[in-house]
Structures are given as C-alpha cells and as structure tokens.
Amino acid sequence: xxxxNPAERPPLTPTERGALTHPDVERLxxxxxxxxxxxxxxxxxxxxxxxxAVAGVGVFFGAWFWQIYRGIGVSGLNGPVGWGVYxxxxxxxxxIAHSGTLISAILFLFRAPWRQAVYRLAEAMTVFAVMTxxxxxxxxxxxxxxxxxxxxxxxxxxxxxxxKSPLVWDVFAVTTYFTVSxxxxxxxxxxxxxxxxxxxxxxxxxxxxVISLGWRGTDAQWHHFGxxxxxxxxxxxxxxxxxxxxVSWDFAMSIVPGWHATIFAPYFVAGAIFxxxxxxxxxxxxxxxxxxxxxxxxxKHFDALxxxxxxxxxxxxxxxxxxxxxxWYSGEEIERTAFWNRLxxxxxxxxxxMLTCNGLVPIMLWFKRVRHSIPALFVISIFINxxxxxxxxxxxxxxxxxxxxxWAWGIYRPSITEMSIMVGSFAWFSFWFLxxxxxxxxxxxxxxxxxxxxxxxxxxxxxxxx
Amino acid sequence: MAHIHVPAKVPVRYLPRSxxxxxxxGIMVVVGLVSFVIRLGQDPTQAWIxxxxxxxxxxxxxxxxxxFAVATWLTKAxxxxxxxxxxxxxxxxxxxxxxxxxxxLTLREGYFHWITEMAGDPILQAKSAYLNIPFLLARNVVGxxxxxxxxxxxxxxxxxxxxxxxxxxxHGDEARASWRKRLTQGWxxxxxxxxxxxxxxxxxxxxxxxVFALVMxxxxxxxxxxxxxxxxxxxxGPWFFMGGFWGGIASTVLWAMYARTxxxxxxxHIGLQQRHDIGKLLFAFTVFWTYLFFSQYIVIWYGKLxxxxxxxxxxxxxxxxxxxxxxxxxxxxxxxxxxxxxxxKMNPRILGTFAAVVLTGLxxxxxxxxAPSLYHEGDPIFSIWQPLIGLMFLGLWMGSIRWFLxxxxxxxxxxxxxxxxxxxxxIRVDEDRGYAAG
Numbered sequence: 001x002x003x004x005n006p007a008e009r010p011p012l013t014p015t016e017r018g019a020l021t022h023p024d025v026e027r028l029x030x031x032x033x034x035x036x037x038x039x040x041x042x043x044x045x046x047x048x049x050x051x052x053a054v055a056g057v058g059v060f061f062g063a064w065f066w067q068i069y070r071g072i073g074v075s076g077l078n079g080p081v082g083w084g085v086y087x088x089x090x091x092x093x094x095x096i097a098h099s100g101t102l103i104s105a106i107l108f109l110f111r112a113p114w115r116q117a118v119y120r121l122a123e124a125m126t127v128f129a130v131m132t133x134x135x136x137x138x139x140x141x142x143x144x145x146x147x148x149x150x151x152x153x154x155x156x157x158x159x160x161x162x163x164k165s166p167l168v169w170d171v172f173a174v175t176t177y178f179t180v181s182x183x184x185x186x187x188x189x190x191x192x193x194x195x196x197x198x199x200x201x202x203x204x205x206x207x208x209x210v211i212s213l214g215w216r217g218t219d220a221q222w223h224h225f226g227x228x229x230x231x232x233x234x235x236x237x238x239x240x241x242x243x244x245x246x247v248s249w250d251f252a253m254s255i256v257p258g259w260h261a262t263i264f265a266p267y268f269v270a271g272a273i274f275x276x277x278x279x280x281x282x283x284x285x286x287x288x289x290x291x292x293x294x295x296x297x298x299x300k301h302f303d304a305l306x307x308x309x310x311x312x313x314x315x316x317x318x319x320x321x322x323x324x325x326x327x328w329y330s331g332e333e334i335e336r337t338a339f340w341n342r343l344x345x346x347x348x349x350x351x352x353x354m355l356t357c358n359g360l361v362p363i364m365l366w367f368k369r370v371r372h373s374i375p376a377l378f379v380i381s382i383f384i385n386x387x388x389x390x391x392x393x394x395x396x397x398x399x400x401x402x403x404x405x406x407w408a409w410g411i412y413r414p415s416i417t418e419m420s421i422m423v424g425s426f427a428w429f430s431f432w433f434l435x436x437x438x439x440x441x442x443x444x445x446x447x448x449x450x451x452x453x454x455x456x457x458x459x460x461x462x463x464x465x466x
Numbered sequence: 467m468a469h470i471h472v473p474a475k476v477p478v479r480y481l482p483r484s485x486x487x488x489x490x491x492g493i494m495v496v497v498g499l500v501s502f503v504i505r506l507g508q509d510p511t512q513a514w515i516x517x518x519x520x521x522x523x524x525x526x527x528x529x530x531x532x533x534f535a536v537a538t539w540l541t542k543a544x545x546x547x548x549x550x551x552x553x554x555x556x557x558x559x560x561x562x563x564x565x566x567x568x569x570x571l572t573l574r575e576g577y578f579h580w581i582t583e584m585a586g587d588p589i590l591q592a593k594s595a596y597l598n599i600p601f602l603l604a605r606n607v608v609g610x611x612x613x614x615x616x617x618x619x620x621x622x623x624x625x626x627x628x629x630x631x632x633x634x635x636x637h638g639d640e641a642r643a644s645w646r647k648r649l650t651q652g653w654x655x656x657x658x659x660x661x662x663x664x665x666x667x668x669x670x671x672x673x674x675x676x677v678f679a680l681v682m683x684x685x686x687x688x689x690x691x692x693x694x695x696x697x698x699x700x701x702x703g704p705w706f707f708m709g710g711f712w713g714g715i716a717s718t719v720l721w722a723m724y725a726r727t728x729x730x731x732x733x734x735h736i737g738l739q740q741r742h743d744i745g746k747l748l749f750a751f752t753v754f755w756t757y758l759f760f761s762q763y764i765v766i767w768y769g770k771l772x773x774x775x776x777x778x779x780x781x782x783x784x785x786x787x788x789x790x791x792x793x794x795x796x797x798x799x800x801x802x803x804x805x806x807x808x809x810x811k812m813n814p815r816i817l818g819t820f821a822a823v824v825l826t827g828l829x830x831x832x833x834x835x836x837a838p839s840l841y842h843e844g845d846p847i848f849s850i851w852q853p854l855i856g857l858m859f860l861g862l863w864m865g866s867i868r869w870f871l872x873x874x875x876x877x878x879x880x881x882x883x884x885x886x887x888x889x890x891x892x893i894r895v896d897e898d899r900g901y902a903a904g
Contacts, residue, residue: 241757253768260769263700265761318679322700330698331589
C-alpha cells in the first residue's frame with residue numbers, strides 16, 4: 001500500500017498519468033491535421049488487408065451461393081441440432097454491435113469523457129456488425145427467397161407471422177437497432193465530414209458536400225446538433241438493453257434445458273457489451289499504430305475500456321455460476337444432466353474454452369500493469385472474442401444436442417460451408433470497416449477538441465502551462 | 467459535457483442534534499418491539515414474516531446506498547461530491563442489521579418448510595447440501611459479517627480523511643470531538659491520509675461489489691426464494707440486489723432532501739445539478755428494476771413449466787393479484803410517469819416524494835417476496851402489524867443515520883479533487899484551461 005506524500009513522488013510521465021490527450025496535441029488544428037491525414041492515400045498495408053477482405057467476402061458469398069444451389073443439406077444442421085454455427089455467429093455479431101451504442105449513448109449520458117476517442121470507431125463497428133449479423137438469419141433459413149415471410153405486411157390472405165414467436169420480435173429488434181444506430185452514427189459524423197469537406201478535392205469533395213448536409217458550424221447548427229444528439233442518445237439507451245434481451249429470449253422462451261433461464265436477458269446484454277468492448281480494443285490497437293494515433297488513444301482510454309471489460313466479464317461470470325448453481329439447486333434431473341453434460345459431455349472443450357476466455361483470462365485485467373500494456377490488452381481482447389463466440393456455440397449446440405429424450409440425442413459437426421461462411425463474415429465486416437477508415441473521419445474530431453485548451457490570443461496558455 | 471464545480475473549501479456542516487427526534491425514534495423502536503412480541507404470541511409465523519421482510523428491506527436499501535457510494539467512487543464520479551456522505555451514512559444501520567439478523571437464525575420449521583418436507587421429497591433431498599440449517603447459519607453470519615465489515619471499512623476510510631478538516635468546526639460538540647480522536651489514531655498528516663484513503667478505497671471497492679452480489683444473492687435465496695423450495699430462478703438474486711441498489715439511491719435522495727432543509731450551505735451544495743443527476747439515476751433504475759422484473763416474468767410465463775410458474779401464479783391470482791399490481795404501480799408506473807420530465811427531478815419536494823413512493827413500493831415488494839409463499843387460507847394478506855413491526859426497523863434506521871449525520875459532516879469535506887494517478891490532468895484542464903506539466 002502506497003503512502004507516499006504526493007510532493008515526494010517522482011513526476012508521472014504522460015502515459016502513467018493517463019491524460020485524455022497527449023501533451024503533443026497542442027492546437028485544435030492539430031486534431032484536424034492528424035485525423036484528416038488518415039483519409040489520405042492509403043498505404044500498402046491497407047491495400048493488402050483490403051484485398052484479403054475482398055477475397056474473404058468472395059468466400060462468404062461463394063459458400064452461401066453453394067448452399068443455396070445445393071440446399072441446406074451442405075451445412076451440418078440436422079436433427080436434433082437445428083441451430084448451429086449460423087445462429088451462433090448471428091448472436092456473436094449482434095453482441096459485438098452492442099458496445100458501440102453503449103459507448104456512444106450510455107457513456108455520453110453518464111458524461112464519461114474518455115469515450116470521445118473511441119466512440120466513432122465503436123459506432124461504425126456497431127453498424128457494420130449489425131449488417132453482418134442481419135445476413136445470418138437469411139443464410140440460416142435456407143430458402144432465402146422466403147425470408148420476407150418474417151415481415152408483417154397486409155396481404156390478401158390475412159397471413160401474418162406468428163407474433164408470439166421471439167424470432168419475429170428479433171426482426172423488429174434488430175431492424176430498429178440498425179436504424180437507430182445508423183442514424184446516430186451518421187448524425188455524429190456530420191461536423192467531421194464538414195471538416196473533411198473543407199480539405200478535400202475532386203470527387204471526394206462532391207461526396208462530402210452532399211453528406212455533410214451544408215454544415216457550417218454556426219451557433220444555430222451546433223445548438224440543433226446538440227439537441228438531436230442527446231435525444232438520440234436517450235432513445236438509443238433502452239435499445240442497448242432491449243435488443244440483446246430479445247435475442248436472449250430466442251432461447252430462454254423455449255423450455256430446452258440450458259436455454260430456459262430467467263437471467264438470460266441481462267446475462268446476454270452483459271456478454272454483448274463484454275464482447276463488443278473486446279472488439280473495440282481489437283480494432284483500436286492496430287488503428288492506433290497504423291494511423292499514428294498514439295496521441296489520441298492514450299493509456300487512459302485503454303484503461304477505461306479494460307475496466308469495462310472486467311466489469312462485464314464479472315457479470316457474465318456471475319451468470320455462469322448462478323446457472324450452474326441453479327441447475328444443481330433445482331434438483332431436477334434434466335437440468336442437472338444438461339449442465340453436467342455441458343461441462344463434461346461431448347462438447348466439454350467448447351465449454352472450457354468459454355470459461356477460460358471469459359472468466360479466467362479477464363482476471364488479469366485486475367492488474368493495472370496489464371491494463372496499461374497495450375500489447376497485453378490486444379491479446380486479451382482476442383481471447384475475449386474467441387470466448388464469446390464459444391459461449392454462444394455452447395449455449396446453442398450443447399443444449400440442443402442433449403435435450404429431454406435420450407433417443408433424440410445427437411452430435412453436430414459444422415460443415416466446411418458453415419465454417420467458410422463464419423470466417424467470411426469477419427471479412428465482410430472488415431471490408432466495410434476498412435472502407436470506413438478511409439472515407440469518414442474514424443476519430444471524432446469535434447469531440448476531441450472539447451478536451452483541448454481553447455485557443456487564446458498570443459497562445460498564453462501554452463507558454464504558462466509548459 | 468457539464469463541468470462540475472467542486473468548491474476548493476467545502477464547509478463543515480452537521481445535522482443539528484435533536485432530543486425530540488431521538489425520542490420519536492426511541493418510541494418507534496419500542497412500539498415496534500412491543501408489537502412484534504404481541505404478534506409473536508398471536509401468530510408466530512406472521513410475526514416472523516413481518517420481521518424478516520422488514521429486515522430484508524432495510525438491510526438491502528442500506529447496503530445498496532453504500533454500494534452506490536462505492537460505485538460512484540470507482541467510476542470517479544464528481545457530480546455527486548455533495549451526496550457522497552449521505553449515501554455513506556446508510557452504513558450506520560448495518561451494525562443493527564447484523565444484530566437483528568441473529569434472532570432470525572433461530573427460525574426453523576415454522577419458517578423453513580423444507581425442513582419438514584425434506585423427509586418425503588426426493589427432489590428436496592437432492593438439495594440437502596445447500597438446504598440445511600448449519601450451512602444456512604454459517605453462510606448468513608459469515609456473509610453478513612464480511613459484507614457489512616467491508617462497507618464499514620470503506621466508509622471509515624472516507625471519514626478518516628475528513629477528520630483533519632473538522633477540527634475546530636465541531637461547535638464544541640463532545641461526541642464529534644471524541645469520534646475525531648478515535649479516528650485519528652496513527653494519523654500521518656492530512657495530505658498523506660488523503661492519498662492513503664484514496665488508494666485504499668479504490669482498492670477495496672471492486673471486491674466489495676463482488677461480495678455484495680454474492681452475499682445479497684444468498685440472502686435472497688435463503689429468506690425468500692427458499693420458502694418455496696421447488697421454485698428457482700437465476701434472476702432472483704440480481705433482481706433482489708439491484709432493487710436494493712435502487713432503494714439506496716432513493717434513500718440518498720430522501721436524506722439529502724431532508725438535510726437541505728436544515729442548513730443553507732447544504733441546500734446550496736445539493737443544487738440543481740445534483741438533484742437533476744440523481745433524479746435521472748432514480749428514474750433509470752426504476753426502468754431497470756422493471757426490466758429485471760419483466761425479464762424474469764416473461765420467461766416464466768412463456769415457458770409455462772408447472773414448478774416454475776407456481777411462484778408467479780401465487781402472486782398474480784387472487785388473493786395476491788391486486789397486491790402485486792399495487793407493487794407494480796408503486797415501483798414502476800408512478801415513478802416512471804412522475805420522474806420522466808426534467809422539472810420534477812430538479813424540484814426537491816417532488817423528487818423527494820417520488821423517492822418516498824419508490825421506497826414504499828420496494829417495502830411492499832419485499833413483503834410480497836415472502837408472505838405469499840407462506841400464505842394459508844384465512845391468513846390476512848396484509849395487516850396493521852406489518853407497519854407496526856416495521857416501526858422498530860424504521861426507528862433504528864432513521865435514528866442511526868441521523869446520528870451519523872450529526873456526528874460526521876453531511877458534506878464530505880475531503881474531496882478527491884487531485885486523483886494521484888489519473889484525473890489530475892483533467893482537473894487542471896478544467897481549472898486553468900491549460901496542461902499540468904507531466
């Protein structure tokens with residue numbers, strides 16, 4: 001326990017101090033210069049990644065068309081496991097989407113200033129993750145040309161989707177979420193697009209001219225912008241809870257042992273935020289390096305993200321433990337067997353991967369040294385991504401393969417088609433994300449300026465402060 | 467982003483001592499105790515239902531209030547600088563809560579039906595590793611001791627660093643001076659003490675939150691969920707402890723609004739910003755409580771499993787249906803409608819009123835977790851004995867918190883304005899709009 005007198009301690013370096021921006025960022029114009037530089041000519045690395053992403057998108061759609069051509073039989077889905085990798089990956093991507101809205105809306109309402117550096121990329125991640133997730137139910141239904149049956153519309157035969165089905169709720173939840181998060185994302189970028197417009201030339205200038213909606217940064221515009229932003233933040237906040245709750249009810253409403261648990265809604269929400277924040281770290285670390293954003297993504301931001309991961313990991317761990325405890329406490333043979341099977345049955349490796357990645361590895365985040373080490377955080381965030389994919393796999397597959405009737409037990413093995421689509425979905429996501437980093441300012445210029453000293457005549461502030 | 471202004475020198479202010487108030491609290495305790503004894507003679511089960519439900523209510527909101535202080539500390543919140551001490555003051559009920567828990571540990575077959583049912587019920591026998599009296603006693607005593615102890619330690623650290631500032635501002639009150647002397651043992655100087663307290667509070671905070679979730683879940687399983695031993699719900703623990711957290715926010719509001727009426731400085735510092743912000747949280751957790759309630763309800767309703775829906779049906783069908791509806795009105799509909807606007811959150815009276823509605827709702831809710839499970843035809847749904855026995859708890863709760871706020875400053879004088887590690891740069895930026903040299 002340190003009992004040092006503050007006066008006796010050695011001065012802290014900027015990294016240790018964890019300021020919101022690095023002292024090297026001195027003027028407001030520095031922010032424009034550094035962020036808009038990202039929109040310049042892409043380097044070889046970007047082109048390489050983009051080519052890989054395009055190839056992956058090819059695999060994604062190729063495998064999907066193969067499945068459409070040959071039928072759903074090319075997947076490993078069959079009785080008793082009718083939900084497999086597709087639903088797992090759907091839930092995974094919806095989960096990834098969550099932290100974007102949490103960071104942009106809830107942390108905005110909570111006035112947590114550290115959000116400003118990462119919120120733009122988190123919001124973009126949200127939009128692209130929902131775009132990825134939304135494809136999976138279409139892939140999963142097999143005959144994709146019938147997917148519109150899920151949409152309620154007036155028709156001559158009075159045929160409606162079954163509103164009591166959580167799958168229909170899902171359609172509403174996910175489309176609402178996509179709409180709100182896309183609008184929220186776009187609204188926040190308008191002032192920054194205008195900043196980019198003022199520097200751009202040629203075709204880019206024309207594009208930014210249109211999508212910056214005539215932004216000039218007048219008082220009236222800022223006033224309306226502020227109002228709109230806070231209203232949307234308030235509207236988006238309940239969505240953070242509701243969307244993944246509805247996704248969790250896809251499972252919990254049924255009476256399948258391992259799915260039917262009352263804690264599912266908050267448990268899924270916490271898990272979603274956990275995985276989403278993990279993904280923000282995974283994306284922010286390379287971006288920081290590639291685009292020279294060290295001055296903007298400081299230790300403080302990563303420390304806060306890591307703490308958020310730690311908190312949500314503990315909530316998820318509480319949910320795991322209470323599920324195991326309740327399965328035992330229920331005294332019901334079926335419940336007990338289901339959870340015993342989860343731990344020691346055919347899919348034990350998936351369960352233990354999930355427990356290790358989501359429960360054990362994040363324990364390291366208790367230590368400040370780990371939270372302040374960017375390489376360590378990057379590695380942990382990869383573990384979190386893997387763990388959270390496996391969590392959904394465990395929930396979906398282990399529960400279905402070992403339900404009530406012993407004669408109906410069975411093993412599910414994902415086919416190459418399914419795995420290609422799953423891997424391809426990461427490419428599809430990266431494709432959009434890579435485009436985003438080059439087309440829109442990936443860091444919020446206007447908000448970063450809020451923590452900088454305002455310009456003064458004769459730059460008096462700087463002379464005194466340094 | 468709103469900038470929170472924390473004054474460089476926070477005034478030392480106490481609630482005034484009042485013999486009348488102490489007498490009223492004393493009378494409440496005596497009336498409650500006598501009522502409990504009388505009721506125990508008439509109908510022991512009903513008496514204990516009232517006792518346990520009141521204990522759960524007052525304990526959960528007190529623990530929740532301190533956890534609110536811990537949570538805002540860990541998130542480095544500055545807006546509630548003038549409310550920190552009010553939230554911390556709820557810790558003063560916890561020693562009484564521990565003492566009040568001890569008689570509950572003598573309860574056997576009359577309260578825990580699983581004791582008698584276990585002999586002929588294989589499902590209950592399968593749970594006997596958890597449902598047995600020695601383990602129940604051990605986990606409740608140890609759990610309460612650890613949780614309450616940690617919370618007391620947290621608040622002790624917060625007060626200890628204040629003591630240097632209160633010297634000479636105690637208005638010659640001997641009790642205050644004697645507590646100051648007691649707390650200054652091993653005093654290392656103001657600046658060192660502040661750094662030390664800051665570090666220790668930040669270190670002990672996260673484990674406290676973990677222990678809170680665990681111990682409160684155990685309380686809810688043992689004293690409420692286990693009364694219908696075939697029923698189980700993974701949501702029950704979180705629903706219970708987040709309700710307590712919400713009640714802690716409501717209690718902070720009520721005590722803060724009361725403290726405002728006693729002193730001009732307190733009234734000024736628990737200002738528009740503080741009221742608006744804590745009002746927003748009170749509103750947010752109203753929605754959150756309802757979310758947890760609904761998420762549990764809909765899964766059970768939809769699943770329609772016989773052993774699972776029994777608990778809900780007991781509470782939604784006659785004779786308890788209307789009671790449950792009232793709880794939903796008090797815990798959700800009224801505070802939701804009342805607090806949705808901006809003005810009600812800022813107006814101290816309206817805010818206080820809705821906080822009182824929330825607490826009343828939660829008080830009924832805690833009773834509703836227990837009483838229907840032990841209900842037999844002919845029992846009263848609700849009788850005057852419930853609030854009468856509650857007076858004992860209310861008197862102790864109000865008396866202990868009032869004592870705390872008369873003995874220690876109502877506004878935490880020491881404010882972590884210079885976070886030794888992370889916020890110093892931020893604060894300097896706020897103050898002189900420039901950067902502190904690294």
